[in-house]
Amino acid sequence: MKRTIILLRLTLPVVLILSITMLACRSYSTDETNSANSTTVKTNNACINCHESKGLILARNVQRSTSLHSSSFTFQGNAADCAICHSSEGFTERIDAGTFEISADIKNPSPINCRTCHQIHKTYTSSDWALTIDTPVILQLAGDTFDWGKGNLCANCHQARPSDVPQAGGGNYEITSTDFGPHHGPQAEMTAGVGGYGDKYTGSSVHYQGIADGCVTCHMIDDTYGKESGGHTMSMSFQNNESPVDYVAACIECHKDIETFDRNGVQTEIISVLEELRILLVAQGLIDESGSGIVGTFSSEQAGALWNYRTVEEDKSFGVHNPGFAKFLLQTAIDALK
Numbered sequence: 340m341k342r343t344i345i346l347l348r349l350t351l352p353v354v355l356i357l358s359i360t361m362l363a364c365r366s367y368s369t370d371e372t373n374s375a376n377s378t379t380v381k382t383n384n385a386c387i388n389c390h391e392s393k394g395l396i397l398a399r400n401v402q403r404s405t406s407l408h409s410s411s412f413t414f415q416g417n418a419a420d421c422a423i424c425h426s427s428e429g430f431t432e433r434i435d436a437g438t439f440e441i442s443a444d445i446k447n448p449s450p451i452n453c454r455t456c457h458q459i460h461k462t463y464t465s466s467d468w469a470l471t472i473d474t475p476v477i478l479q480l481a482g483d484t485f486d487w488g489k490g491n492l493c494a495n496c497h498q499a500r501p502s503d504v505p506q507a508g509g510g511n512y513e514i515t516s517t518d519f520g521p522h523h524g525p526q527a528e529m530t531a532g533v534g535g536y537g538d539k540y541t542g543s544s545v546h547y548q549g550i551a552d553g554c555v556t557c558h559m560i561d562d563t564y565g566k567e568s569g570g571h572t573m574s575m576s577f578q579n580n581e582s583p584v585d586y587v588a589a590c591i592e593c594h595k596d597i598e599t600f601d602r603n604g605v606q607t608e609i610i611s612v613l614e615e616l617r618i619l620l621v622a623q624g625l626i627d628e629s630g631s632g633i634v635g636t637f638s639s640e641q642a643g644a645l646w647n648y649r650t651v652e653e654d655k656s657f658g659v660h661n662p663g664f665a666k667f668l669l670q671t672a673i674d675a676l677k
């Protein structure tokens with residue numbers, strides 16, 4: 340009798356646990372059977388098309404991680420004024436709203452990533468690689484229309500920030516910030532040949548007129564040098580024994596024998612004229628020896644000269660983007676100061 344009770348005491352819980360487990364397993368396997376219907380199987384295949392495929396995502400992710408798009412990321416990702424270009428959430432919010440502003444700071448911003456530029460996880464098909472925006476861009480600085488194929492995506496951010504550009508004959512001009520100028524990325528204005536101080540530029544913008552997808556064609560050639568140049572690195576050069584090498588793969592299509600970006604000495608010339616202008620700006624008290632701006636009251640011609648200097652400097656291509664316009668801006672500035 341005692342033995343039977345002990346046996347029951349021991350077996351009852353075991354039986355109970357076993358039955359509960361079996362019940363649980365039954366309902367679990369029922370779910371499995373249900374989820375093995377055709378919709379789920381299709382979804383899984385759809386996922387695998389992107390997530391299990393020869394570096395489709397990984398390769399781009401490694402490239403992107405080396406680009407300033409993701410590596411350089413501080414308070415500018417949060418602050419509403421800056422986040423519209425410096426974080427993925429800020430950018431997405433403003434292009435969805437079709438404005439150039441967002442309502443509040445971003446609390447947990449992400450750097451520029453796949454979703455900033457592509458329609459990820461919308462249809463779960465290859466059409467998700469479509470760009471988030473590629474329509475012509477109305478530039479904030481002076482309302483010019485920028486239209487350069489897929490490069491339109493880039494111009495949403497790589498444009499001058501709105502500002503009161505000095506006008507010739509405009510009298511006194513108050514420079515109130517040491518950062519006076521078009522901000523760090525005026526490549527849209529530079530490539531299209533608009534937005535400087537002085538007369539309207541009527542010369543040719545050779546690359547804007549002749550290269551189909553603009554920025555994307557040169558900066559994202561689908562032929563990468565490791566994670567250093569091409570593709571999603573956005574970078575135009577790589578390091579060889581610690582010296583930079585110009586990655587001319589994208590240029591060769593049109594300039595067969597090109598070896599460096601300094602084609603026909605264009606960059607050498609721009610760098611030397613920039614230096615000539617810098618010396619004049621220092622002499623007239625607009626910038627100091629270190630290149631920092633100086634606040635104060637100047638003539639609109641002087642302020643305009645500094646504006647053009649900053650545009651060419653911040654464009655960072657030393658003439659490649661638009662050789663004719665870069666020379667024009669610098670010459671206009673030098674004439675204004677003399």
Ligand code: HEC
Pocket residue numbers: 382383385386387388389390396400452453459460463464465466467468
């Ligand atoms: C058209 C390509 C594509 C398809 C199809 C696709 N994904 Fe993604 N998925 C991406 C990309 C791109 C990312 C972002 C990768 C990154 O930022 O590292 C991503 C990210 C993810 C992540 C990481 C978390 C996140 O949201 O960033 C998960 C989880 C994920 N996908 C699941 C799925 C599932 C489940 C499916 C199928 C239902 C699917 N994906 C289908 C392209 C795709």
Ligand code: HEC
Pocket residue numbers: 415418420421422423424425495496497498499500522523524525653654655
């Ligand atoms: C219209 C878009 C836009 C807005 C708004 C914007 N930025 Fe930028 N910013 C850029 C782009 C594009 C670059 C990169 C340009 C380049 O590498 O040539 C950049 C670069 C920078 C850099 C790096 C400079 C360098 O040369 O390395 C700093 C710092 C910066 N921005 C600060 C700010 C701050 C602070 C704000 C807000 C007050 C702000 N930005 C708002 C587009 C923007």
Ligand code: HEC
Pocket residue numbers: 395396397399400401403408451452453454455456457468470489492555559571
């Ligand atoms: C700054 C914008 C930007 C970011 C960030 C970005 N891409 Fe792209 N991506 C582009 C552009 C522009 C193209 C070229 C589109 C074209 O030629 O149709 C492209 C092309 C691609 C293609 C080829 C698509 C096709 O139809 O052939 C893939 C795949 C791709 N990107 C994946 C990614 C992944 C994965 C990420 C995140 C790790 C990413 N991209 C981040 C702008 C971006």
Ligand code: HEC
Pocket residue numbers: 405406407408411412423424425426430451455490492493494495496497554555558559572573574
């Ligand atoms: C959402 C805004 C945004 C978009 C869209 C964007 N950029 Fe940028 N880009 C930036 C910012 C911001 C930086 C600088 C980050 C910093 O210095 O803090 C930058 C930096 C760069 C740089 C500097 C070099 C490097 O290592 O990253 C290049 C080149 C560049 N972008 C090219 C492009 C091209 C080409 C496209 C279009 C395919 C593009 N960008 C689209 C905002 C953007």
Ligand code: HEC
Pocket residue numbers: 490493494497524526527530546550553554555556557558575576600654655656657659660
């Ligand atoms: C003709 C090819 C070409 C086109 C088109 C082009 N770029 Fe560039 N870009 C260059 C080259 C080459 C350099 C680098 C020059 C050097 O390093 O000497 C450069 C430099 C830059 C830089 C500075 C990179 C750095 O590392 O500091 C940015 C940012 C940039 N370009 C963005 C753009 C944007 C945005 C567009 C479109 C509006 C564009 N580029 C169109 C060739 C091009």
Ligand code: HEC
Pocket residue numbers: 545546549550551556557587589590591592593594599600601602603605606658659662
């Ligand atoms: C789709 C064609 C195309 C591509 C790609 C292209 N260019 Fe050009 N480029 C032209 C044309 C057209 C001209 C004007 C005619 C000429 O100078 O041959 C030009 C002119 C130039 C000039 C001015 C030359 C002078 O003597 O005044 C420079 C510098 C230049 N390109 C550099 C580059 C660099 C660097 C790249 C690659 C990063 C590049 N180009 C990519 C078509 C292109």
